[in-house]
Amino acid sequence: MVILDQSFPNVITVVISSFSYQPRYTNCSLKIQQDESGHCSNVPRNLNMQKLQNRYLFPEISMREQAHLRKYPNEKIISLGIGDTTEPVPEVITSRMADFTSSLSTDKGYRGYGPEIGSKELRKAISKIIYGDMPIKESEIFISDGAQCDISRIQLLLGGEVTTAVQDPSFPAYVDSSVIIGRAGDIEEGTGKYQNIEYMKCLPENNFFPDLSTTPKTHVIFFCSPNNPTGHAASYQQLEQLVHFARKNGSIIVYDSAYSSYITDDSPKSIFEIPGAREVAIEVSSYSKFAGFTGIRLGWTVVPDTLLYANGFPVIHDYDRIVCTCFNGASRISQEGGLACLSPAGFEGLNSRINYYMENARILVQTFNSIGLTAYGGVNAPYVWVHFPGSSSWDVFAAILEDTHIITVPGCGFGPGGEEYIRFSAFGNRKSITEASTRLKNFFKRRNHCSSPEPCL
Amino acid sequence: MVILDQSFPNVITVVISSFSYQPRYTNCSLKIQQDESGHCSNVPRNLNMQKLQNRYLFPEISMREQAHLRKYPNEKIISLGIGDTTEPVPEVITSRMADFTSSLSTDKGYRGYGPEIGSKELRKAISKIIYGDMPIKESEIFISDGAQCDISRIQLLLGGEVTTAVQDPSFPAYVDSSVIIGRAGDIEEGTGKYQNIEYMKCLPENNFFPDLSTTPKTHVIFFCSPNNPTGHAASYQQLEQLVHFARKNGSIIVYDSAYSSYITDDSPKSIFEIPGAREVAIEVSSYSKFAGFTGIRLGWTVVPDTLLYANGFPVIHDYDRIVCTCFNGASRISQEGGLACLSPAGFEGLNSRINYYMENARILVQTFNSIGLTAYGGVNAPYVWVHFPGSSSWDVFAAILEDTHIITVPGCGFGPGGEEYIRFSAFGNRKSITEASTRLKNFFKRRNHCSSPEPCL
Numbered sequence: 041m042v043i044l045d046q047s048f049p050n051v052i053t054v055v056i057s058s059f060s061y062q063p064r065y066t067n068c069s070l071k072i073q074q075d076e077s078g079h080c081s082n083v084p085r086n087l088n089m090q091k092l093q094n095r096y097l098f099p100e101i102s103m104r105e106q107a108h109l110r111k112y113p114n115e116k117i118i119s120l121g122i123g124d125t126t127e128p129v130p131e132v133i134t135s136r137m138a139d140f141t142s143s144l145s146t147d148k149g150y151r152g153y154g155p156e157i158g159s160k161e162l163r164k165a166i167s168k169i170i171y172g173d174m175p176i177k178e179s180e181i182f183i184s185d186g187a188q189c190d191i192s193r194i195q196l197l198l199g200g201e202v203t204t205a206v207q208d209p210s211f212p213a214y215v216d217s218s219v220i221i222g223r224a225g226d227i228e229e230g231t232g233k234y235q236n237i238e239y240m241k242c243l244p245e246n247n248f249f250p251d252l253s254t255t256p257k258t259h260v261i262f263f264c265s266p267n268n269p270t271g272h273a274a275s276y277q278q279l280e281q282l283v284h285f286a287r288k289n290g291s292i293i294v295y296d297s298a299y300s301s302y303i304t305d306d307s308p309k310s311i312f313e314i315p316g317a318r319e320v321a322i323e324v325s326s327y328s329k330f331a332g333f334t335g336i337r338l339g340w341t342v343v344p345d346t347l348l349y350a351n352g353f354p355v356i357h358d359y360d361r362i363v364c365t366c367f368n369g370a371s372r373i374s375q376e377g378g379l380a381c382l383s384p385a386g387f388e389g390l391n392s393r394i395n396y397y398m399e400n401a402r403i404l405v406q407t408f409n410s411i412g413l414t415a416y417g418g419v420n421a422p423y424v425w426v427h428f429p430g431s432s433s434w435d436v437f438a439a440i441l442e443d444t445h446i447i448t449v450p451g452c453g454f455g456p457g458g459e460e461y462i463r464f465s466a467f468g469n470r471k472s473i474t475e476a477s478t479r480l481k482n483f484f485k486r487r488n489h490c491s492s493p494e495p496c497l
Numbered sequence: 498m499v500i501l502d503q504s505f506p507n508v509i510t511v512v513i514s515s516f517s518y519q520p521r522y523t524n525c526s527l528k529i530q531q532d533e534s535g536h537c538s539n540v541p542r543n544l545n546m547q548k549l550q551n552r553y554l555f556p557e558i559s560m561r562e563q564a565h566l567r568k569y570p571n572e573k574i575i576s577l578g579i580g581d582t583t584e585p586v587p588e589v590i591t592s593r594m595a596d597f598t599s600s601l602s603t604d605k606g607y608r609g610y611g612p613e614i615g616s617k618e619l620r621k622a623i624s625k626i627i628y629g630d631m632p633i634k635e636s637e638i639f640i641s642d643g644a645q646c647d648i649s650r651i652q653l654l655l656g657g658e659v660t661t662a663v664q665d666p667s668f669p670a671y672v673d674s675s676v677i678i679g680r681a682g683d684i685e686e687g688t689g690k691y692q693n694i695e696y697m698k699c700l701p702e703n704n705f706f707p708d709l710s711t712t713p714k715t716h717v718i719f720f721c722s723p724n725n726p727t728g729h730a731a732s733y734q735q736l737e738q739l740v741h742f743a744r745k746n747g748s749i750i751v752y753d754s755a756y757s758s759y760i761t762d763d764s765p766k767s768i769f770e771i772p773g774a775r776e777v778a779i780e781v782s783s784y785s786k787f788a789g790f791t792g793i794r795l796g797w798t799v800v801p802d803t804l805l806y807a808n809g810f811p812v813i814h815d816y817d818r819i820v821c822t823c824f825n826g827a828s829r830i831s832q833e834g835g836l837a838c839l840s841p842a843g844f845e846g847l848n849s850r851i852n853y854y855m856e857n858a859r860i861l862v863q864t865f866n867s868i869g870l871t872a873y874g875g876v877n878a879p880y881v882w883v884h885f886p887g888s889s890s891w892d893v894f895a896a897i898l899e900d901t902h903i904i905t906v907p908g909c910g911f912g913p914g915g916e917e918y919i920r921f922s923a924f925g926n927r928k929s930i931t932e933a934s935t936r937l938k939n940f941f942k943r944r945n946h947c948s949s950p951e952p953c954l
Contacts, residue, residue, distance in 0.1 A: 078776075078805075079744060079773075079776035079777070079803075079805070080747070080805045080806070080807055080808075080809055081716075081747045081748065081749050081776075081777065081804070081805060081806060081807060081812075082716065082746065082747025082748070082807050083655065083659055083716045083717070083747065083748070083749050083806055083807055084658065084659070084716075084806060084807050084808070085806040085807070085808055085810050085815065086654065086655055086656035086658070086815065087656070087658070088656055089654070089656070089815045089818065089819075092818060098821070099613070099821050122610065124609035124610045125609050126607070126609060127607065128601060128602045128603055128604055128606070128607040129601045129602050129607065130602060131602040133602070134598050134599055134601050134602040135599065135602075137598045137830070138595040138596075138598040138599045139595075141591050141594045141595040141598055141830070142591055142592065142595045144585060144586045144591050144792075144793070145585045145586050145587060145588040145590070145591040145592075146585055147585055149585070150583070150584065150585040150586065150789070151792045152581035152582050152583060152789070152791040152792050152924075153579065153581045153791045153792055154792050156556070185642055185794075185825070185828070186825045188822075188823070188824070188825045189823065189824055189825060191823075192653070192822070192823035192824070196649070196653070196677055196678075197543065197546070198540065198543055199543035199544070199545055199546070199679070200657070200679070201541065201543070201544070202540055202541070213822055213823075216822045217822055217823060220653055220819070220822065220823070221653075222656070222657070259538075259539065259540045259541075260540070287536060289539065290537070290538045290539025290540065291538065291539070291540070292538050292540050316536075319535075319536035319538075320536070320538065332607070332609070334609040334610045335601075335608045335609050335610055335611055335826070335828070335829040336601070336828055336829065336830060337642075337825065337826065337827070337828040337829075346536075347538065348535075348536070348537045348538060349537070349538060349540055349541060349542040350537055350538060350539050350540060350541050350542070351537075351541070351542055352537055353542050355538075358542070358543065358546045361546065361549060362546075362677070364555070364556050365645075365649070365670055365673045365674055365677065366645070366646065366648075366649035366670075366674060366677070367645070367646055367649070368642070368643045368645045368646060368794065369792070369794065370794070371642070371792070371793055371794040371828045371830065371831050372792040372793065373594070373598070373793060373828065373830050373831070374828055374830070467609075
């Protein structure tokens with residue numbers, strides 16, 4: 041079995057990722073001696089950056105993909121890795137964006153800066169169409185260039201002095217940006233967890249929901265539903281418990297609903313469906329997966345004006361200040377597209393794409409069931425979360441890539457709780473998905489009958 | 498003379514801006530007593546946010562504009578305030594963006610996520626066309642959604658533990674984002690300066706360049722040339738001094754060249770024209786003013802791989818990590834436009850817009866000269882910086898707005914060194930600029946003959 045070494049030796053930038061373990065330049069004057077033209081600044085490296093132990097997950101996977109391509113230049117790689125949309129945007133949406141873009145070359149149609157917080161029209165449309173009966177006002181919606189960027193702005197908002205809990209596993213940007221803003225201690229060698237960050241295990245054994253009776257109180261709770269990577273959508277009862285827990289402890293929930301449009305059952309699509317959430321939650325959401333806008337960049341964040349700091353100051357005012365100072369608005373072209381998405385025709389077109397990806401998810405789930413592997417998710421989210429008991433997830437990632445030329449995501453990339461799991465993305469065109477299904481079935485059939493002294497997966 | 502009160506009483510959100518002086522909710526339990534439905538979190542307000550004394554400058558001006566419009570609903574306001582482009586984008590650029598956008602609805606043309614750091618093609622084009630002979634590699638260029646956003650990412654990169662110097666006056670985002678990241682002490686009542694931030698006065702008396710022999714050593718130096726707001730472009734000799742100063746002190750210069758395309762003399766357009774800059778500078782730049790992309794959002798940052806922290810670690814690796822974790826790439830549509838801007842036809846079209854704005858600047862400079870006011874800038878930048886000796890700049894702002902219905906920017910919004918000055922933006926169509934010129938001439942003619950006991954401006 042070919043296994044890529046976990047210290048990533050086969051990528052060019054190995055020095056970067058392993059720097060914190062084996063500093064090459066421990067002393068600048070040393071370097072100057074070696075190289076007369078050398079000059080080091082006197083600026084200390086930001087200790088928070090130094091704490092980040094690994095490269096960001098997705099660029100790492102992308103580099104492994106490149107390495108694999110160099111090794112097998114004639115093989116067709118199928119990506120079930122990074123959750124990237126593949127199906128065209130409905131024409132009703134692109135044509136509105138294209139028309140708007142063309143009008144920018146006319147005297148009448150040209151537009152300069154928009155409001156930093158986004159156009160009133162789009163904020164209104166999101167309030168009305170996405171939030172409907174929920175008590176979310178247009179003035180509480182901040183348009184952005186995407187959820188990942190908003191998470192980092194929320195970290196700037198709350199600062200480095202507060203405590204944080206995250207689901208384990210979860211989207212790595214929550215932990216990484218918490219480290220960058222200065223909230224984390226060092227990483228613990230044995231557990232792979234950062235000190236001062238509370239990891240709330242969310243796995244099949246607890247129905248993907250933390251045991252709140254034993255969860256310590258923190259200032260901030262990152263919670264993503266439907267969850268990336270497990271695909272689990274929290275139920276109404278679970279979210280009620282979460283809101284109650286946050287109210288009791290005075291916590292702020294940062295709720296990521298980027299995948300809410302994939303929910304097929306009656307799970308809540310927004311934390312604001314839960315009574316009492318307006319006083320404890322910020323919601324981050326995105327057009328990326330909802331509308332295939334991963335490359336177009338558009339998202340939004342809701343900060344209710346009833347969410348208050350301990351001293352009674354409204355959080356929304358500080359968030360407005362962050363957005364105006366550290367951001368300058370989403371592209372007006374993307375915002376125009378965002379409006380078209382919310383039109384009846386736009387919505388209909390997007391729903392057909394979402395159904396398409398969810399059919400892919402069903403195919404993947406069936407594939408794993410037929411192999412005899414336990415697969416979760418795929419019902420309320422475009423991710424399938426597969427258990428490989430006893431195996432390292434980077435090992436499984438490497439073995440699958442080596443044999444089937446399929447890119448996946450190792451579960452441990454989402455936190456220590458993701459070890460032994462692999463996330464398969466259901467984004468892709470049908471032909472790729474069925475081809476992937478065939479390759480996976482063949483691979484695991486062979487593995488199940490292998491006679492190697494190494495453990496079969 | 499009508500003067501708007503500096504504590505901004507005529508805008509709705511006065512509670513926000515004056516919060517840090519007169520807390521309305523000093524205690525959450527108090528509020529809960531007042532309002533049974535109230536709930537405060539236990540999350541302390543971020544002390545850094547609490548230190549920000551005023552609202553961000555440009556939204557503040559926009560609110561004053563709205564208030565003025567309510568007072569004079571029939572007057573035609575002319576904005577020489579926020580530096581926002583007004584002239585259409587050349588068709589050769591919008592058509593490429595529109596074509597790309599349309600192709601997103603086709604199987605062949607659809608694109609999802611791009612690299613977080615931007616497309617290779619665009620990075621290559623910027624390296625070749627913008628940096629030409631300068632030693633800047635494509636791999637050192639990070640495409641972004643604009644300079645203001647990059648400044649905040651650079652603040653995340655460098656963290657809260659380093660010391661900072663800024664030009665005074667300068668673009669307010671440098672100071673404000675330094676406060677947000679935790680580098681500043683409290684504001685000093687008398688001077689209006691934040692403690693721990695070094696304000697380097699750059700005014701006519703020192704040819705808009707700090708006396709470096711008396712400037713204290715700091716880790717980071719923000720330097721903008723052509724400067725916003727003064728319009729001064731630093732000379733080659735001045736930048737040589739700056740690079741020498743940074744090398745001597747081990748500082749990192751964060752150089753903002755967002756207005757470099759407006760330089761008409763032989764002043765450097767990039768810090769990297771100066772030998773030795775690669776070891777001491779990061780350069781932030783933008784398509785906003787260069788290409789009228791203020792609403793389209795595109796910029797870039799150069800981090801040379803020879804820029805090292807005190808321990809020898811390359812800054813570029815941490816910046817890459819910040820971009821991958823806290824950002825998800827500029828819109829692909831904007832990037833496509835960015836490529837078209839760098840084509841010969843795109844460049845030619847943009848140059849004609851730049852010349853148009855610079856003709857506006859000449860008209861404004863002549864206007865002030867004819868009035869007998871001293872005006873700076875307007876030669877290498879689309880800003881004219883006018884001195885009103887002995888007057889408060891908010892007073893002058895208010896008086897001009899009240900009488901001429903022209904929006905400007907009070908110099909003190911750019912730092913205490915901007916007091917007594919007003920920034921006039923040369924962005925606007927010619928008709929507005931000539932109309933503004935007439936209104937200003939009439940206003941100041943009347944003022945110069947006024948008999949009021951209040952001082953004439």
